[in-house]
Structures are given as structure tokens and as C-alpha cells.
Amino acid sequence: MKLKSITLAAMVSAAAVGSVQAEENIRFDGFPDFDSSLNVLLPDFTEKTGIKVDYLMNNHGDHHTKLTTNLATGSGAGDVVVVDVEKIGPFVASGGLVNLSASFKADQYKDQFAPYAWAQGQGSDGSVYGIPVDLGPGVMYYRRDLLKDTGENINEVIKDWDSYIAYGEELKKNNVYLIASAADVAQAIIFTTVGDNEGLYFDAKGEPIVTSPRFVKAFTIAKEIRDKGLDARITAWSNEWYEGFRKGTFATQLSGAWLLGHLQNWIAPETSGKWGVENLPNGIYGSWGGSFLSIPKQSEHKEAAWKLIQYMTTEREVQLKHFETIGAFPANKTTYDSPIFNEEIPFLGGQKARLLFADVAKNIKPVLPAKGDHVARAIILENALMQVLDEDRDIKEALAEAERLIKRRTRNL
Structure with a gap:
């Protein structure tokens, strides 16, 4: 999705809740407004997994330019990276992303996602290299x-x-x-x-x-x-x-x-x-935008990175919280029967707009x-x-x- 075009570079650690000790540190690279969502989601993730997540935000264009260089040189990328739908094709073709089907059996989750979005994250070999996190x-x-x-x-x-x-x-x-x-x-x-x-x-x-x-x-x-x-x-x-x-x-x-x-x-x-x-x-x-989560091959924490991707894309309540926080429409279809879709949105004059969004999502062809x-x-x-x-x-x-x-x-x- 196209997001806020400002320069923002912030490294923020999510504090573990309770007595859980962080066992592993990973980094999430993305663009605004993902930081607003991560501020809400990461404390719970760290509490559940013991994995501590830092994040690096750059504006939409700079993030993808940097990631292009990172993948080409084999260094400098985060463990989990956000890829806009406009960029997913060339990034998959670059060969710098982990084959999530082969490494983590990601295809087990295929039926949870909007078909057109799942197809966009696939390579020419039919394997998936990016899991949809939100739709447009x-x-x-x-x-x-x-x-x-x-x-x-x-x-x-x-x-x-x-x-x-x-x-x-x-x-x-x-x-x-x-x-x-x-x-x-x-x-x-x-x-x-x-x-x-x-x-x-x-x-x-x-x-x-x-x-x-x-x-x-x-x-x-x-x-x-x-x-x-x-x-x-x-x-x-x-x-x-x-x-x-x-x-x-x-x-x-x-x-x-x-x-x-x-x-x-x-x-x-x-x-x-x-x-x-x-x-x-x-x-x-x-479709007008959408984002995917991928793991660069250069990551030294692939297992932990996959746990974060699973958390953000396959857990119903997390997808809904992401939606509620920054308005990023869920890629995971299991959320579409949630009561949140019937809520009135004050900014839109009380319109139940999420029902419209869901109807559009269901009618998009791959x-x-x-x-x-x-x-x-x-x-x-x-x-x-x-x-x-x-x-x-x-x-x-x-x-x-x-x-x-x-x-x-x-x-x-």
C-alpha cells in the first residue's frame, strides 16, 4: 500500500511483558504507518515468544530503494521486510527472498488468504515468497x-x-x-x-x-x-x-x-x-495496493522471523488489531465475520464502511x-x-x- 511519504528512521525496542526474557533479537524493516501497528502488536508478541523486535522505518520509496540494494549486496536487510504489491514481483524474481513454501510449509495457510493476494506473493515456480499482511x-x-x-x-x-x-x-x-x-x-x-x-x-x-x-x-x-x-x-x-x-x-x-x-x-x-x-x-x-511480509535469505534469524510473520498474518485477532490501528484491510479472510466489520466509523459519518471493503475484496480477480x-x-x-x-x-x-x-x-x- 502507498503510505506516508516522510523520512522516518527509528529503532524502537518492544519491551517484554512480565518476567519473560528475550531470547533472540530480530529487526523489522518497513514504512509508515507500520510503526503505529507494531507499537501495539510487539509487546504481546515478545511476551508470547521471548523474541525481541526492533524496527527500522523509512518512507515508502526509500525503504524499497534500500531493500533493493540490500538484496543485491546480500547484507543490510532486516530479518522481516515489508514489500509493497508494486514491488513484490521484481523482489521475488531477484532471488534474494526465502522460499517460504519450502522452508516453512507456508502453503498450509493458503486457504486463509484472499486468492488474488496469495497469487501475487508467488514466484514463477508456484512457491510463495511473500505472505499478504494487508490488502488494498x-x-x-x-x-x-x-x-x-x-x-x-x-x-x-x-x-x-x-x-x-x-x-x-x-x-x-x-x-x-x-x-x-x-x-x-x-x-x-x-x-x-x-x-x-x-x-x-x-x-x-x-x-x-x-x-x-x-x-x-x-x-x-x-x-x-x-x-x-x-x-x-x-x-x-x-x-x-x-x-x-x-x-x-x-x-x-x-x-x-x-x-x-x-x-x-x-x-x-x-x-x-x-x-x-x-x-x-x-x-x-x-486492488489498489497491499503489502507482503518476506524474509531475506541473508537473515541469520529465519526461524524467529517466520514466527513474527505467522503472528502478523495468520492470527485472526492480530490481523484485526492491525486493521483497527492503521486501517490496513486484513489479507486473512477468517477475519471477515468479525463484529468489527459492522461497526460504524465516526470519521466516515457513521458509515459501516468495512462491509464495503470486504465486499470489494471478495470481488477482486487474481x-x-x-x-x-x-x-x-x-x-x-x-x-x-x-x-x-x-x-x-x-x-x-x-x-x-x-x-x-x-x-x-x-x-x-
């Missing part, structure tokens, strides 16, 4: 007050992309933007309308499919939103983005369910009650990651899409060039 069901957060000002109905707004854009035109009359960035709409369509036997960017044979109708449609709708002046042109995880949530600069945000934790905990807690959440427009279901996904994502979303939105480049021309670049840059992967 794709949803649309919206400002209730700004919706009310237009007199629109949320069900009508999300009916299809035309009605979503029409809502943006009504908002514009009140000097409010529809969304922070039109690029988020393109990403939503790309991520949630994957065809059978397709990956996000490649087909079953490993050939790029970025000139297909899915990408043309995604770019076309995003371009319409930009051309009509309906997006604020604000990049996610920037200070402007945070301020936009606080001030009501934009009325909707397409994201993963996990955004709730950030909004209520630190981005815009003062806006409590002004937000609601709904399905993505046009009846689409898809999409297998490819080792070239990170390369394709950068070329498509960070390069080609920006050329179309910012430089008015022809959509089909931009996608054709992107396909050529993807083929060239993934040739030797």
Missing part, C-alpha cells in the same frame, strides 16, 4: 459536504465515468476540483479492468499489452478530465495533497481502503464526519505479477501518461512508444 480494496472516498452542495446523489455520481465527469463539472461551478490528479483515474481503470489471462501490463506469454483498449480507455478518460479542468493537478503524497484533503480542494479520491487510516490518523483528522466512501465508478472492482511490472509501471504511469496529460501527446502514439520501451528494457529481465 479499491474504493472512492468523497466529501459528503461538497456532494450536498451540488445536490447530486452519490449512486448517480459513480454510475459510470460519464456521470463521474458530469459531477466534476457541477463541482467546478463551485470552484472545487473533482479529484487531485486525473492520473489516478487512469490508474484505477488500468488496475481494475484486467482481462482474463492478462497481467497488469503483460499477457500470459510475457508480451506487453499496453496498446490494448484498456490503456487507450484509461488515458482517454483521464485526458478528458484534465482538458475540462476538473483535476487539481496535485501529486499524491505531496504537501499540496495533504492540504487538499484538509481544505476540501477536491471532492473525491480514488484509492485503496487503507487511505482511511491516513486520513483519520494524520492527514486530515479535523475533517472527521465530512467523508464517505463508495465503490469505484463504473462498477469496477480491483492478477499475477510479472517481473517487468515495475519497469512497465514507470514507463506507462510516470512517463507516457504524463506526456498525454501535460504535453498533449497523442494517446496511441504515446502508448506505442511506451510498448517499444517496455520491450527493450525488459528484454534481459
Whole structure:
């Protein structure tokens, strides 16, 4: 999942409770808001196992850059590492992670997890290298007050992309933007309308499919939103983005369910009650983020590391506490009958939003990651899409060039 983009490097030891003496020390490497969850979970883990856990947090980008170096050099990584869904494919392909199926019989837990998430943590050999710890069901957060000002109905707004854009035109009359960035709409369509036997960017044979109708449609709708002046042109995880949530600069945000934790905990807690959440427009279901726990081969404490992964992913009450603390939706399906899902969420105006999150999670189809996904994502979303939105480049021309670049840059992967 995409998390708080701040630099944070903290080494904090969880104190053992009672008279238990810590027998072994391990380190957990991740990114915020995992530290908030670990502060709650680790004392109980240490009490139960005698294993003491330090943690090292860096912002999302720096964490993965550091981990790339650690795995390449064979040193410097924690014993347990968090890997974002966008990075799991290349990290598994790097060969630097422990085969959890072979080493710890991890497949015994397969049926506990959302099928699409379990598949994402597998390598081409069918073994699992990352256990899902949380999911990112794709949803649309919206400002209730700004919706009310237009007199629109949320069900009508999300009916299809035309009605979503029409809502943006009504908002514009009140000097409010529809969304922070039109690029988020393109990403939503790309991520949630994957065809059978397709990956996000490649087909079953490993050939790029970025000139297909899915990408043309995604770019076309995003371009319409930009051309009509309906997006604020604000990049996610920037200070402007945070301020936009606080001030009501934009009325909707397409994201993963996990955004709730950030909004209520630190981005815009003062806006409590002004937000609601709904399905993505046009009846689409898809994943928007998610995280995995893995063990680097270089770890000297693999058994203890596996115990922590088991604790955080296979224990129902721990998954629920992780969910309750930072809003990270559980990857473990055994949690979905918990009473917590029926609780009203004050930040969302009393909405029982977790029921929506669960419904989305159950409707997401498995999409297998490819080792070239990170390369394709950068070329498509960070390069080609920006050329179309910012430089008015022809959509089909931009996608054709992107396909050529993807083929060239993934040739030797």
C-alpha cells in the first residue's frame, strides 16, 4: 500500500511483558504507518515468544530503494521486510527472498488468504515468497459536504465515468476540483479492468499489452478530465495533497481502503464526519495496493522471523488489531465475520464502511505479477501518461512508444 511519504528512521525496542526474557533479537524493516501497528502488536508478541523486535522505518520509496540494494549486496536487510504489491514481483524474481513454501510449509495457510493476494506473493515456480499482511480494496472516498452542495446523489455520481465527469463539472461551478490528479483515474481503470489471462501490463506469454483498449480507455478518460479542468493537478503524497484533503480542494479520491487510516490518523483528522466512501465508478472492482511480509535469505534469524510473520498474518485477532490501528484491510479472510466489520466509523459519518471493503475484496480477480511490472509501471504511469496529460501527446502514439520501451528494457529481465 502507498503510505506516508516522510523520512522516518527509528529503532524502537518492544519491551517484554512480565518476567519473560528475550531470547533472540530480530529487526523489522518497513514504512509508515507500520510503526503505529507494531507499537501495539510487539509487546504481546515478545511476551508470547521471548523474541525481541526492533524496527527500522523509512518512507515508502526509500525503504524499497534500500531493500533493493540490500538484496543485491546480500547484507543490510532486516530479518522481516515489508514489500509493497508494486514491488513484490521484481523482489521475488531477484532471488534474494526465502522460499517460504519450502522452508516453512507456508502453503498450509493458503486457504486463509484472499486468492488474488496469495497469487501475487508467488514466484514463477508456484512457491510463495511473500505472505499478504494487508490488502488494498479499491474504493472512492468523497466529501459528503461538497456532494450536498451540488445536490447530486452519490449512486448517480459513480454510475459510470460519464456521470463521474458530469459531477466534476457541477463541482467546478463551485470552484472545487473533482479529484487531485486525473492520473489516478487512469490508474484505477488500468488496475481494475484486467482481462482474463492478462497481467497488469503483460499477457500470459510475457508480451506487453499496453496498446490494448484498456490503456487507450484509461488515458482517454483521464485526458478528458484534465482538458475540462476538473483535476487539481496535485501529486499524491505531496504537501499540496495533504492540504487538499484538509481544505476540501477536491471532492473525491480514488484509492485503496487503507487511505482511511491516513486520513483519520494524520492527514486530515479535523475533517472527521465530512467523508464517505463508495465503490469505484463504473462498477469496477480491483486492488489498489497491499503489502507482503518476506524474509531475506541473508537473515541469520529465519526461524524467529517466520514466527513474527505467522503472528502478523495468520492470527485472526492480530490481523484485526492491525486493521483497527492503521486501517490496513486484513489479507486473512477468517477475519471477515468479525463484529468489527459492522461497526460504524465516526470519521466516515457513521458509515459501516468495512462491509464495503470486504465486499470489494471478495470481488477482486487474481492478477499475477510479472517481473517487468515495475519497469512497465514507470514507463506507462510516470512517463507516457504524463506526456498525454501535460504535453498533449497523442494517446496511441504515446502508448506505442511506451510498448517499444517496455520491450527493450525488459528484454534481459
